[in-house]
Amino acid sequence: EAQVTQNPRYLITVTGKKLTVTCSQNMNHEYMSWYRQDPGLGLRQIYYSMNVEVTDKGDVPEGYKVSRKEKRNFPLILESPSPNQTSLYFCASSFITFGNTEAFFGQGTRLTVV
């Protein structure tokens, strides 16, 4: 089954404790991206990757890092989480022909930073 898998689904952590949210897709997609969703602000793109070893900032990259060492994985790293990073996070992937290709989303990771 074609899917994007995020882990963990729920996470509560303390300020400053490094964490990684994993994202994996099984569709051989070149393109992967991370979004965060906050009430009243909608979904905003954090980082994206066009292919292995190619990453770039989205609209709200501050406080986040990503890596793309393999095509299927695109982890989101919070080196020193702060309470303003409490949010619902989604990973998405698609082929790189953006016009005529749907993006698939993971089920989300709800992160709380206390």
Place this chain on the structure above:
Amino acid sequence: DAKTTQPTSMDCAEGRAANLPCNHSTISGNEYVYWYRQIHSQGPQYIIHGLKNNETNEMASLIITEDRKSSTLILPHATLRDTAVYYCILRGGSSNTGKLIFGQGTTLQVKP
């Protein structure tokens, strides 16, 4: 900024067709119109997309006006499970970073 405009909310009776409009007056020639929905706080789910012709799949129909400045998503027989936020999004085009720009969407409430 979202390049599409949608009503904030709509109601629909169960079993009736739900028609969700979207305006995208600045759409460029190679941008596709996509529809996604988000049920509660789940990941956005792809519904349908099109360029200029009308499209239909097992979930919905998409009607795009001839000038491509607006479109309508039709859920032919809405059920309670179709209650969700529906997003109309443009993708493709010259910017080509692949970003999906989610506006506020339309909250569709299907009522018994």
